[in-house]
Amino acid sequence: MNERISDLKVVILCGGRGERLHPITNDIPKPLLKIKDKPILSYIIEHLAQYNFHNLIIATGYKSNKICNYINEHYAKSIYKIVDSGDVDIIKRIQDSCKYIKKDFMVLYGDTISNINLDNLIRYHQTQQEPATMTVWPLRSQFGIVDISDDGKVLGFQEKPVLDKWINIGYFYFKNEMKEKINKFDKFEVFLKDLADQKILNAYKHSGLHITVNTLKELADAEKSIVEIEGKRK
Secondary structure, three states: OOOOHHHOEEEEEEOOOOHHHOOHHHOOOHHHOEEOOEEHHHHHHHHHHHOOOOEEEEEEOOOHHHHHHHHHHHOOOOEEEEEEOOOOOHHHHHHHHHOOOOOOEEEEEOOEEEOOOHHHHHHHHHHOOOOEEEEEEEEEOOOOEEEEOOOOOEEEEEOOOEEEEEEEOOOEEEOOOHHHHHOOOOOHHHHHHHHHHOOOEEEEEOOOOEEEOOOHHHHHHHHHHHHHHHHHOO
16 A cells, blocks of 8 residues: 555545435434434444544535534544535535545545445555546346347346446545546536546446435335444455
């Protein structure tokens, strides 16, 4: 590794309003929603700690004070900074966080729990030439799939198969040089598209466990999946 893992700053994006999770998020910011009596943010921070990541920037906005109070109470030993950007696009939160970053850094979504092997992610990034890496995960179909022959006969069924497509689940690694480029954009999705257009964005494929909480259904499903996440982290 080019630098000690403990020196690497990790930005956790915790500023969204979580509107698809209303009415729960009327009072509670999404990263503090509990799964099995523990907030989403706790699972993320504890997973990072397994790899000796303690230098955290918590990028907040919506109900920032509640997130700040929680971090102060439960993670006082971590080296963390709260950066409150208000109601803005993701990229503005990253830009504000970059003011406190001097080396390479990672960016994580505050609603995504995974058992990604972070050592392998960083090792992969450092073997590539491009300055940015995004973690992707294979898309699972919500529906059963019917296999049909060319002449219209049903050949069989696949129950919610894994598709040959990949989705962005965050866990970005950016070289320090990317800060200047990040500051030129107003929308995070436009920034990522630009990186893809220039072919300077790597994809690190994670095929393990993953939970993203965007809806009430996903929150309910997470209650069933979190035991597996906790049991199989590597």
